[in-house]
Amino acid sequence: MTEAFTAAEVLAGTKLPTMEVPISARTVIMGASASRDWQTQHHDHAWAVERAGTRDIFLNTPTQAGWIERYLTDWTGPRGRLGRLRFRMRSSVYPGQTLTFQGVVAEVTIDDAGTTWADLDIDLTVDGETVTECAARIAIPKDDDDNPWAKDAGSWKP
Numbered sequence: 001m002t003e004a005f006t007a008a009e010v011l012a013g014t015k016l017p018t019m020e021v022p023i024s025a026r027t028v029i030m031g032a033s034a035s036r037d038w039q040t041q042h043h044d045h046a047w048a049v050e051r052a053g054t055r056d057i058f059l060n061t062p063t064q065a066g067w068i069e070r071y072l073t074d075w076t077g078p079r080g081r082l083g084r085l086r087f088r089m090r091s092s093v094y095p096g097q098t099l100t101f102q103g104v105v106a107e108v109t110i111d112d113a114g115t116t117w118a119d120l121d122i123d124l125t126v127d128g129e130t131v132t133e134c135a136a137r138i139a140i141p142k143d144d145d146d147n148p149w150a151k152d153a154g155s156w157k158p
Contacts, residue, residue, distance in 0.1 A: 005077070007108060007116040007142045016075045016103035016120070021067060023059065025095040031063030058092035059099075064132055068122065071101045072138055079141045081148035083117065083158025087134035097126045103136075113155035116142040 021027075025045075032042035037060045040047040048057045068087060073080050093099055103122040110116050118140050124132035137158055139148035 005140070006144060006146070007110075007118075007140050010105055010108055010118055010140060012105055012107050014105040016071070016101075016105075016122075019071050019074065019101040021099045021101070023093055023095055023097050023099055025057060028057050028059055028063070028095055031066070032060045035060060035062035035066075037062060054092060054094075056094045056096075058094050061089065064089065064093070064124070067099070067101070068124070068132075068134055068136070071103070071122070072120070072136055075103070076138060076140055079147050079149065081139040081151075082136065083139055083156075084137040085134065086136075087122075087132055089132045091129075091131045093124075093126060093131055099131070100125045106135075110142070111157055113151070113157060114142070115139050115148060115151060115155065115157070116146070117158075 029043045041052045041054060042057055042060050045057055048054045068085065069082060072082060101122065101124055103120050105118050106121050107119045108116065116139065118138050120136045120138065122134040122136060123130050141147060
């Protein structure tokens, strides 16, 4: 995790640190189990290959969402508050692959309620090929005294 920062340190074009996650069969199965996704293609190699026609079991959607959220909060530290997340999986991620996360700040804005937002473009790649593309909006502290988690419902407008 990075040191806490404020909006003054984040500009459009700021690159997030790269994060690499080696994917094992255990990673796939534990992610599916934790999200209560009992679909066979996420835990049974023979079924995935023979019945689903894939090359192996593969990461499910909630597991990828969880890894993306971790990537974002590792970058922002504890005061970053995810407001919006959209992603599209273009291809499957299998055991034996390394999932690489890279992101860039597209824009930094302040809304009417005084919340500072960083809009981010994130790519998840395997061997340099994009497997998932993502757009996220995360609230970041405007200064050392600001905490996006302290916003009440009326001023939280992701």
